[in-house]
Amino acid sequence: MNEVDVPLHAVAHARAGDKGNRSNVSVIPYLPEAFPYLLAQVTEARVLEVFAHKGATACSRYVLPRLPAMNFVIDNALEGGVNYSLGLDGHGKSLSFMLLGDIVVRVPEHCVPTHRQPR
Amino acid sequence: MSRKVFIGCGAGFSGDRIDAAVPVVRTLSRLDGERFLIYEVLAERTLAIAQKLRRDDPDKGYSPFLDAYLSRVLADCHAHGIRIVTNMGAANPLGAAKRVQALAAELGVRGLRVAAVTGDDLLATLSEAEILAHPRIEGLDPEVRKLVAANAYMGARPIAEALATGAHVVLVGRTTDAALSLGPLVHVHGWGENDLDLLAQGTVCGHLLECGAQVTGAYFADPGFKDVDDLAHVGFPIAEVDAHGELLITKAADTGGLVDRATVIEQLLYEVHDPRNYLTPDVTLDLGEVTVDQVGLNRVQVSGARGKEPPATLKATVCFDAGWLGEGEITYSGPNALARARLAASVVRTRCTEIGITERVRVDVLGTQAVFDGDAPQRRPTVEFPADGEYRVRAAARSAHRHIAQQVADEVLSLYCSGPAAGAGVRQNVTAQIGTASILVDRAHVTPGITVVDAS
Known part of the structure; x- marks a missing residue:
């Protein structure tokens, strides 16, 4: 089985939301066959590492096997959130794409959908 | 059916x-x-x-x-x-x-x-002190601030x-x-x-x-x-x-x-x-x-x-005045734009310190995935960006005082004539901020009422 290293963005999509200083980011594989590889590799520890420079202190992962999808909840990820943050994105709406870009996963080739080139 | x-x-x-x-x-x-x-x-x-x-x-x-x-x-x-x-x-x-x-x-x-x-309006039935005595589950400490709204979900x-x-x-x-x-x-x-x-x-x-x-x-x-x-x-x-x-x-x-x-x-x-x-x-x-x-x-x-x-309890959101946010932005484009933008950022930081602003001032270079960055000095490691291109410098500070928020925005404005070459497109914003906190209240404090208004 031929395995490839790809950014998470190639095999999954994500959406970020906020409640106060806590961010949640869903991670959803394009193809269900990728899910076991994501479960093994996109761990709480790795996600926390991606948010570490923002001051994140904890990360919990919730698994929804029947979708399939994962939901990450990252504490203190938003520099205080919209109450405190001086950044342009106090809600952390863009952080789903930080995660998709910063995490690289190793998956069998058949788990990577053929994305067409952007128009 | x-x-x-x-x-x-x-x-x-x-x-x-x-x-x-x-x-x-x-x-x-x-x-x-x-x-x-x-x-x-x-x-x-x-x-x-x-x-x-x-x-x-x-x-x-x-x-x-x-x-x-x-x-x-x-x-x-x-x-x-x-x-x-x-x-x-x-x-x-x-x-x-x-x-x-x-x-x-x-x-x-x-x-x-x-x-x-x-x-839903808790201010209609409870005093400020009673509202603030409820357990807070998230958000700013409202005790030191002026309450604007308190509403139960x-x-x-x-x-x-x-x-x-x-x-x-x-x-x-x-x-x-x-x-x-x-x-x-x-x-x-x-x-x-x-x-x-x-x-x-x-x-x-x-x-x-x-x-x-x-x-x-x-x-x-x-x-x-x-x-x-x-x-x-x-x-x-x-x-x-x-x-x-x-x-x-x-x-x-x-x-x-x-x-x-x-x-x-x-x-x-x-x-x-x-x-x-x-x-x-x-x-x-x-x-x-x-x-x-x-x-x-x-x-x-x-x-x-x-x-x-x-x-058993209901969540309520408490809102209060939380000072001012001052923001200023300026663009550098073309050859060596990244270096000019970074120089501008450094000028703003120096100036804010020297004019005595004690509030935290954040300066970003937009175009470098700055929304992913942490606040200085904690920056995202890794990525290199092209020296030429288009970058926008953004400075921001929160203050209890409007004039201080304005001063930070003005330090960006002054870059037009006193900053690096070819700074363009300054925009400034000074906006009143509302802070929030979430508290838990007893259901007994919330009595729904329904009023019908018919056509006269």
């Missing part, structure tokens, strides 16, 4: 597209069943702004967008029996109800019954009661966003407080609709990866829900956008923390075994939500 309920959404936040509901109403008007149109326009801070408007004028304090949203649909909704449920009541649901009647008169809409739901029952008066339009202030949909479902299907799985499915329906087009392809499109047809004309969502809680998500006819498994799953988990314990006043929602199936073009079925007993 009770009829199928169709619920369309016309707005997912207070700045949402003003005419998005028009195709939704057109689609609903052709359907056979109980039909509702909801608008969710009340973010945490929006209510505080409304409360300030009410202080200035006791007749105001409802959504400033009420006329713009409703004038486009009120006549058609009334003609076709589509009932409207919205939190445009904001800080003054009764004032909003009166305004809707006035609007109906202006539009020549006759025989309209409007109902206002009150009871009510559930679906008061909305269902308001609909039972025969009201064509129901105006609420703070309820859960999902209650805007669950209320009509409880009203039509007669779901009781113990029908927890049905309430759970209805809450999922509300959760999927409450952000408008976020479930129909917006906040989603990623060209080449997640393509969405005709996003400029994205259709807003319509849910179909039967008495057994069977839930189908679709969208307005003849619109752009997309409803598929991916759009629905993203929204299903949006702003959810523990998916097995999503707390609402009506039910504790368990999404753990939910399934999402495409059953047709732009038609997705969502099943398997489970309900548990709701929590």
Whole structure:
């Protein structure tokens, strides 16, 4: 089985939301066959590492096997959130794409959908 | 057998597209069943702004967008029996109800019954000290600040009661966003407080609709990866829900956008923390075994939500004045733009220190994935960016004092003549800030009231 290293963005999509200083980011594989590889590799520890420079202190992962999808909840990820943050994105709406870009996963080739080139 | 309920959404936040509901109403008007149109326009801070408007004028304090949203649909909704449920009541649901009647008169809409739901405003029943004595679960410490608003999240029952008066339009202030949909479902299907799985499915329906087009392809499109047809004309969502809680998500006819498994799953988990314990006043929602199936073009079925007993307390949002945010931006473009932008950032930092600003000042170079950065000195490691290109420097500071926020913005403005070569396009903003905290209150403090306002 031929395995490839790809950014998470190639095999999954994500959406970020906020409640106060806590961010949640869903991670959803394009193809269900990728899910076991994501479960093994996109761990709480790795996600926390991606948010570490923002001051994140904890990360919990919730698994929804029947979708399939994962939901990450990252504490203190938003520099205080919209109450405190001086950044342009106090809600952390863009952080789903930080995660998709910063995490690289190793998956069998058949788990990577053929994305067409952007128009 | 009770009829199928169709619920369309016309707005997912207070700045949402003003005419998005028009195709939704057109689609609903052709359907056979109980039909509702909801608008969710009340973010945490929006209510505080409304409360300030009410202080200035006791007749105001409802959504400033009420006329713009409703004038486009009120006549058609009334003609076709589509009932409207919205939190445009904001800080003054009764004032909003009166305004809707006035609007109906202006539009020549006759025989309209409007109902206002009150009871969420804790300032009406509790002292500031009593409010602040409640346990805080999140947000700023309100003790040191000036309270502007305190509102408990009510559930679906008061909305269902308001609909039972025969009201064509129901105006609420703070309820859960999902209650805007669950209320009509409880009203039509007669779901009781113990029908927890049905309430759970209805809450999922509300959760999927409450952000408008976020479930129909917006906040989603990623060209080449997640393509969405005709996003400029994205259709807003319509849910179909039967008495057994069977839930189908679709969208307005003849619109752009997309409803598929991916759009629905993203929204299903949006702003959810523990998916097995999503707390609402009506039910504790368990999404753990939910399934999402495409059953047709732009038609997705969502099943398997489970309900548990709701929590004993209600969540309330407390809002208070939180000073000022000052921001300034300037652009550098072309050869060596990154170095010029970084020099500008360093000049602003130096100047802010030397003129004695003690507040934290953040300076970013936009174009370098700055929204992913932490605040200085903690920066994201890694990435290199091209020396030539287009970069925008942004400085920001919060202060209790307006003039200090302004000073930081002005340090960016002065770069025009006193910064690196060819700085361009300065924009400044100094805006009043509203802080929030969440507290838990006893249900006994929240007594829903319903007032019917008929045409005079």
